[in-house]
Amino acid sequence: MSGNEMSAVVSSPLVQVDDLARSFDVSAPWLNRLLERKPRQLLHAVDGVSFSIEKGKTLALVGESGCGKSTVAKLLVGLYGPSRGQFVFDGKDAHQTYAGGDNGRALRRRVQMIFQDPYASLNPRWRVADIVGEPLREHGLLQSDAAVDDRVGELLSSVGLSPADASRFPHQFSGGQRQRISIARAMATAPDFLVCDEPTSALDVSVQAQVLNLMKRLQRERGLTYLFISHNLAVVRHVSDEVGVMYLGRLVELADKTSLFASPRHPYTRMLLDAIPKMHDTGQARTPVQGEVPNPLNPPSGCAFNPRCPHANERCRSERPVLQSFAGIRIACHAVEEGRI
Numbered sequence: 001m002s003g004n005e006m007s008a009v010v011s012s013p014l015v016q017v018d019d020l021a022r023s024f025d026v027s028a029p030w031l032n033r034l035l036e037r038k039p040r041q042l043l044h045a046v047d048g049v050s051f052s053i054e055k056g057k058t059l060a061l062v063g064e065s066g067c068g069k070s071t072v073a074k075l076l077v078g079l080y081g082p083s084r085g086q087f088v089f090d091g092k093d094a095h096q097t098y099a100g101g102d103n104g105r106a107l108r109r110r111v112q113m114i115f116q117d118p119y120a121s122l123n124p125r126w127r128v129a130d131i132v133g134e135p136l137r138e139h140g141l142l143q144s145d146a147a148v149d150d151r152v153g154e155l156l157s158s159v160g161l162s163p164a165d166a167s168r169f170p171h172q173f174s175g176g177q178r179q180r181i182s183i184a185r186a187m188a189t190a191p192d193f194l195v196c197d198e199p200t201s202a203l204d205v206s207v208q209a210q211v212l213n214l215m216k217r218l219q220r221e222r223g224l225t226y227l228f229i230s231h232n233l234a235v236v237r238h239v240s241d242e243v244g245v246m247y248l249g250r251l252v253e254l255a256d257k258t259s260l261f262a263s264p265r266h267p268y269t270r271m272l273l274d275a276i277p278k279m280h281d282t283g284q285a286r287t288p289v290q291g292e293v294p295n296p297l298n299p300p301s302g303c304a305f306n307p308r309c310p311h312a313n314e315r316c317r318s319e320r321p322v323l324q325s326f327a328g329i330r331i332a333c334h335a336v337e338e339g340r341i
Contacts, residue, residue, distance in 0.1 A: 114182050192225060242254065
């Protein structure tokens with residue numbers, strides 16, 4: 001292998017998502033459609049999302065509720081299959097691998113997920129020892145019960161809990177402690193890639209900081225790669241290296257954290273950032289996020305953001321923009337392309 005080829009292999013991203021899409025059939029039952037003469041209805045939850053994540057880095061996806069962030073998460077861990085597009089993990093088509101028996105099991109060990117609600121994602125009838133130990137037994141990573149118990153104790157210690165907590169039930173913990181248990185379970189298989197679906201949104205602010213610092217520490221120690229999904233831009237600024245802004249199933253801006261927070265380009269990104277309270281603006285009125293996300297079953301023609309955008313023109317209302325690079329930032333906006341903003 002030549003030096004150039006070796007360099008290309010080394011620099012290839014761990015996670016590569018190309019034109020990923022997922023649609024759901026939300027049509028009325030067949031007989032209703034026949035009698036009422038209604039067509040089938042498809043909900044395009046994710047519609048052509050593309051991004052990459054380098055090993056050891058964090059990409060954050062942000063946006064309002066209903067923009068498709070959680071659907072992207074479930075596509076990457078194999079809970080949903082794609083309607084279109086590809087997810088390549090470490091050079092291999094992940095969705096084909098997920099369906100491939102032993103190869104699929106091996107991939108699932110390397111890709112794990114932390115869910116939004118720690119109480120809902122933990123079995124209330126199981127003790128913590130069973131919850132955290134289940135991946136170890138399911139994947140056959142440890143054979144004896146004693147080895148599993150020792151490993152569970154190590155995992156609990158790594159997330160700031162006591163090995164003695166293994167004998168307790170989820171309801172005996174606070175919300176932050178339950179999320180630490182979820183993180184310990186996700187870490188049980190020694191994954192390379194963690195998909196974090198709003199892991200701190202159900203927690204108090206002080207507890208959020210503890211969990212975020214824990215995740216940052218684990219990333220430094222173990223070289224983890226994160227896809228971090230959140231609607232809280234203050235949290236995103238703390239944890240991310242790159243930020244992708246989603247709107248109605250599509251990425252509208254993708255940039256490194258510093259560039260995006262310092263000089264956002266897309267009108268939707270600007271709207272989200274303007275709504276954040278700022279310490280130096282105490283006493284000044286904040287700009288609320290205008291309007292609401294359109295009905296995804298009946299999205300606007302052209303740019304989906306055009307009904308809420310102060311810079312929209314006729315082209316915006318008729319032609320859907322595509323993600324393009326402008327000075328290292330990828331943006332889907334006609335106004336930016338034309339130099340109007």
